[in-house]
Amino acid sequence: MNEDFDIDRELQELVSGSPEIGGDLGLKCADIDAGFARLQLEVAGDPKLRSLSTTTRIAIIGGTAVASLLFAAAAMGRLDLGDLLTSADILFTLSLVAAGLVALLLSVRPMHRPPLDPRVMLGVAGLLAVGVPLFHALVPHTTGSHVSMGGASHAFGCLARGFAVALPTLIVARVLDRGGHGGTSSAGFAAIAAGATGLAALDLSCSLVSVEHIVLGHAPLIVALLLAYLGLSRLGRPLSARRAT
Amino acid sequence: MGEAPSDEDLVRAWIGGDEAAFRALYERYAPQLTRIMRRTVSREQDIQDIVQQTFLNVHRARKDFDLKRRFRPWIMTIALNVKREHFRRKQRRPEHEMPEYDLPDQGDGDTAHSRLERMAEAEAVRAALATLSEGQRTVIELHWFGENSFAEVAEIVGANVSAVKVRAHRGYKQLRMLLVKQ
Numbered sequence: 001m002n003e004d005f006d007i008d009r010e011l012q013e014l015v016s017g018s019p020e021i022g023g024d025l026g027l028k029c030a031d032i033d034a035g036f037a038r039l040q041l042e043v044a045g046d047p048k049l050r051s052l053s054t055t056t057r058i059a060i061i062g063g064t065a066v067a068s069l070l071f072a073a074a075a076m077g078r079l080d081l082g083d084l085l086t087s088a089d090i091l092f093t094l095s096l097v098a099a100g101l102v103a104l105l106l107s108v109r110p111m112h113r114p115p116l117d118p119r120v121m122l123g124v125a126g127l128l129a130v131g132v133p134l135f136h137a138l139v140p141h142t143t144g145s146h147v148s149m150g151g152a153s154h155a156f157g158c159l160a161r162g163f164a165v166a167l168p169t170l171i172v173a174r175v176l177d178r179g180g181h182g183g184t185s186s187a188g189f190a191a192i193a194a195g196a197t198g199l200a201a202l203d204l205s206c207s208l209v210s211v212e213h214i215v216l217g218h219a220p221l222i223v224a225l226l227l228a229y230l231g232l233s234r235l236g237r238p239l240s241a242r243r244a245t
Numbered sequence: 246m247g248e249a250p251s252d253e254d255l256v257r258a259w260i261g262g263d264e265a266a267f268r269a270l271y272e273r274y275a276p277q278l279t280r281i282m283r284r285t286v287s288r289e290q291d292i293q294d295i296v297q298q299t300f301l302n303v304h305r306a307r308k309d310f311d312l313k314r315r316f317r318p319w320i321m322t323i324a325l326n327v328k329r330e331h332f333r334r335k336q337r338r339p340e341h342e343m344p345e346y347d348l349p350d351q352g353d354g355d356t357a358h359s360r361l362e363r364m365a366e367a368e369a370v371r372a373a374l375a376t377l378s379e380g381q382r383t384v385i386e387l388h389w390f391g392e393n394s395f396a397e398v399a400e401i402v403g404a405n406v407s408a409v410k411v412r413a414h415r416g417y418k419q420l421r422m423l424l425v426k427q
Binding site: 031032035036038039042043046050051052053054056110111112113114115178 | 271272275276279301302304305307308310319322326327401403
């Protein structure tokens with residue numbers, strides 16, 4: 001017996017038996033005029049950058065991240081891509097690039113795509129914000145030019161530098177944000193993408209490789225940026241809106 | 246007399262700078278979206294907000310529209326996502342509430358009594374729909390009230406046609422049972 005056929009036949013019976021309940025619940029002409037006038041006002045006040053295509057927005061945010069990263073590495077006198085590409089540490093940097101890219105794609109996921117399961121999103125966010133940085137902190141670096149010293153004492157300086165590098169990417173991502181699937185998850189993934197940029201910059205520039213320094217000064221960067229950004233966004237909203245959610 | 250332009254023709258014209266085409270799309274889809282939302286959302290202000298936000302999102306995303314694809318599933322997906330997001334922000338699902346809206350007149354014979362009857366019927370459908378799982382409710386909203394084919398519904402919800410039919414089958418069965426009881 002073909003199961004699809006059974007469902008088709010039964011569905012047809014069920015649907016044909018469904019009455020048109022409640023009549024036409026659509027709009028009246030006057031409502032259409034008023035609604036379109038209101039829409040035109042909203043469209044006129046909407047920042048034009050949000051109407052760029054998703055591909056263009058990804059290119060702008062990704063370009064900002066790469067530019068920030070290269071600028072930071074050059075400013076800190078550590079831009080030696082030749083050395084990086086031939087060292088075993090390239091895996092660390094690539095893992096951060098991949099994390100940033102995934103977070104970026106999730107942050108700009110357009111509304112015409114079906115939403116992803118919130119549990120999957122939470123799992124991916126956890127992996128990107130905590131898993132990748134911990135992997136980065138706990139697996140020993142191999143680059144010979146790095147020195148294992150300094151410990152926790154320079155941790156705050158690295159966190160601050162990471163924040164500074166991440167900031168332009170985060171600002172650009174938020175300016176281009178359309179407020180798509182879940183405002184918080186969109187903002188959260190933008191913060192993760194920006195944090196990955198900051199972490200990659202630290203990876204390229206910091207010469208301290210002791211586990212305690214990386215655990216305290218590098219690994220918390222994404223989570224710290226995420227919490228700071230979400231906290232500030234919440235504080236920045238009117239009290240009435242905070243109560244509503 | 247010429248045929249009315251297709252949705253896709255209107256979108257093409259709109260992207261090319263013809264604002265009248267956007268108005269035509271609004272006239273075509275705002276009533277449909279309102280009708281679909283009124284089946285499951287009872288607060289008139291929520292319904293208006295969802296429909297307006299849908300069109301604002303359509304406007305923002307117009308350059309993402311693939312002209313080789315159909316507009317209808319595209320806007321329906323946006324509308325459903327806007328509705329989901331609207332209720333997520335309010336931290337509640339589109340639940341059964343007392344209605345606040347005035348139903349539109351159906352014509353000369355539409356008396357206050359028949360409008361009250363229609364409101365009661367619409368409310369009964371909303372209450373029955375609220376008992377379904379989100380997956381079943383969405384499929385039924387799109388198929389029954391939105392008059393989309395199962396293939397279109399599958400495209401909108403991002404599932405395959407067989408899975409959508411199974412959800413619809415279970416949902417319609419439960420709905421029929423509930424509505425017949427009343």
